[in-house]
Amino acid sequence: MAKNQDIQFISSSIKLPSSASHHNPFDLSNQPFFSLTSNLNKTFESFNNFISSITNNHDKNQNFTPNNNESSFLSTSSLLDAAQLVKLNIKPLSFNFPFSNWFGKKEDQKEIHFQGLVCEGANSLPSNFFEDAIRFRYGKIIDTQSLNELRQSVNGWYKDNGLFGGVLYLEVLSNGIINIKVLESEVNNIDLRFFDRLTGEPTAGKTKPETIFRQLDTKKGDVYSLFKAQRDVKTVYDMGIMEDVSLIPKPGNAGKLDLTMNLVEGVNTGFHPDVGFAINGLSSGLIGSVEYFNKNLFGKNQKLNVSWKGSGKHDSNFGINYVDPCIDDMRTSRAIAVQKLRTPMIDRVLAGLEFSRRLRQKWRVASGLIYHRVGATGNDTRDDMLLAKVESEYSDSRGNSKILFRMEQGLPIVPGWLCFNRVNVDARKDVEVGPARLHLRLSGGHVVGNFSPHEAFAIGGTNSVRGYEEGAVGSGPSCLVASGEVLLPLFKGVKGTVFADYGSNLGSGSVVPGDGGAASGYGHGVGIVWDSPLGPLRLECALNDRGERKIHLGGGLRD
Structure with missing residues (x-):
């Protein structure tokens, strides 16, 4: 038995007589329930009836006859075990019921002064709860108001903490001790x-x-x-x-x-062949793609995606991605990726392994190893690197704010492999403005060490400064990109957008061979976003600060 001054929490008990009517603490209509199911109201009603049936059955099983002129006070299971009750010689008081008539006629009233409290069943309540609740009640007269306040205080704590629990019975003993029976539904x-x-x-x-x-x-x-x-x-x-x-x-x-x-x-497997048309500089023309996905492999929520996308002889992307979202009791996820990417500028092969874990509701961390073999398209020279990556992401519960920190370190475990350090920070914020949504983004990064030109930050394109080709603003070991976008619903599944982007290499372009040095640019435009069954599709028309227009067609959210 845990004891706390004049407050006792005990588990063993004996039964004392109870009245024929009791307050039902589980009036679920007053609880701040979440809309977990459309049938929840019926469930609450059923639960109320269930609690009432417990009370009624308890009353019917009591062989107790109240005094001729009085009915028993709302008593329940005593909070003292049998040995304690005999030792203390405490008897329950009889009061008129309900609350408005507890003390009968004025001349028959007996003043009972509060001396302590005993509670049973309140396993979730913090130990100092009753200390705070009764701190200023010692020696004062126990009346209807004080008992109601005590009951409401306990019920209020359960309500505020979203727990199914509350006072089932109250009892006043002859020496001024209040017994409380709390029911917590497990x-x-x-x-x-x-x-x-x-x-x-x-x-x-x-x-x-x-x-x-x-x-x-x-x-x-x-x-x-x-x-x-x-x-x-x-x-x-x-x-x-x-x-x-x-x-x-x-x-x-x-x-x-x-x-x-x-x-x-849902539909967790699929095969999608596709043919389309791209407007993207050197990659303009017909494109084809094939994708197979399984989002629930082996019934274990494991994800497998195999895809190929190509346009012309210098633009193709083949990838295999596998994710096991839970490999241990800590919900650590494991991701394996293999990719062969070829563009008019870069030829890249990579293979990576990453582990990720959510430390808190809003905080995720990840680490992994990624092997790269990359070079310029049409050139036989290739650079090899093994990158160790660490990543930390914080987002609010609604996903309206997010900040991502990522650091990659090249490990020269073989002579000639690149050794450099790269840091990225990406912050995003969404703000609801009436029916519209304002999306703000600020990102930047810096790389130092022995890195190849294609590892520098390329500024310009769909995911940085719209209105430019990929990397057309410039590149450098440092970068800063800011964007703002307003999305306004047009009709079901379609939103209109108005956006503006700005990017700069912060004057670091001279470090990269072939770059002109300081470079910056901005673009603005309009577009539409369609929430298709395969994910968001974006069509945007942008005008850059050089007066050039550019059409951007892409899928998914902006990286």
């Missing part, structure tokens, strides 16, 4: 149910149960937390393999809750 079982995305009928899911369970913070035996439940629903949805996720609590045995997570799996 999670009993967690079940998974899969539904067909087209028919809505129950079906056998392809995702293994352990893949889902390892994502949940809610565990069997925990006090049910609405805040945890909301996070669990979001975490499972963010796996990227579910179209719909809902979590439904239902009353179980002995005051516990059974949870059912309803899941609708």
Whole structure:
């Protein structure tokens, strides 16, 4: 038994008589519930009825006859074990019920002064909670108002912390000690149910149960937390393999809750051949692409993507990417990538291994090794490098703000391999302005050491300064790029954009052979973004500070 001055928390108990009516602390209509499921209101009503049934059954099982002129006071299970009760010779007081008539007629009232408090079942309450609640109550008369305030204080703590719990019974003993019985609803079982995305009928899911369970913070035996439940629903949805996720609590045995997570799996495999037209300087013309993806490999949420994209004989990109999002109990992810990239300027081969882990809800870190073999297209000379990478990313819970820090270090483990250090910082902020969204971005970087010209920062292009070809503004070991963009919904799935970009090599271009030295430029324009089934597609028309126009056509979000 834990003891804290005049406050006692105990687990063993004996039963004392109770009244025929009790306050139901689980009035779920007053709780700040999240919209986890469309059926949640029915669940809350069912849970209320369940709690009431516990109370009614408890009352029916009591063989107690109140005094002729009085009904018993709202008593519940005593918070003292049998030995303590005999030793202290404490008896429960009888009061008229309900609260408005507790003390009967004025001439019959008996003043009881507060001397202490005993609580049972409040395992989640912090130890100093009751100390703060009753600090100024010692010696004062116990009345309806003080008991109501105490009950509301306890219930308020559970409500504010999103926990299923509250005062089930109150009892005043003859020596001025208040007994409180708190009920905390623990999670009993967690079940998974899969539904067909087209028919809505129950079906056998392809995702293994352990893949889902390892994502949940809610565990069997925990006090049910609405805040945890909301996070669990979001975490499972963010796996990227579910179209719909809902979590439904239902009353179980002995005051516990059974949870059912309803899941609708999305389209997680596909094969996409494509033919299109690109407007991108030397790469202009017909393009072709083939892609195979599986977002739920082996039912373990592992991702596999194999793709090829080509345009002309000097522009092709072949890649294999594999991600296992959870390789241990700490939810560490592992990514393996192989790429063969050929552009009119660069011929590059890389293979990499990266491990990533989310240390906190908003903070992710990653580290890895990447091998590069790169050179100029049409030139037999190649540079080899092995890069050790560390990365740290902080983002807010809504994804409206993000800052990314990345550092790469070349490891010259073989004579002739490049040795340099490169640092990048990228900060982004989204601001809602009525129906529009303002997107701000500031990025910069610096590289020092023995690096080849193609490892310098290239400024200009779709992902830096629009209105220019890739790298047409200039390059250098240092760079700074800023952009602002307003996105306004036009109609369903389509947004209009107005943007402006600026980039500079901060006067460092003279370090790179063939570069003209200091270089900067800006561009502005308009465009549209279509949220297609394959991801966002962007079509933008930009005008740079040299009066040149450029059409940018791309997919996905800007890097």
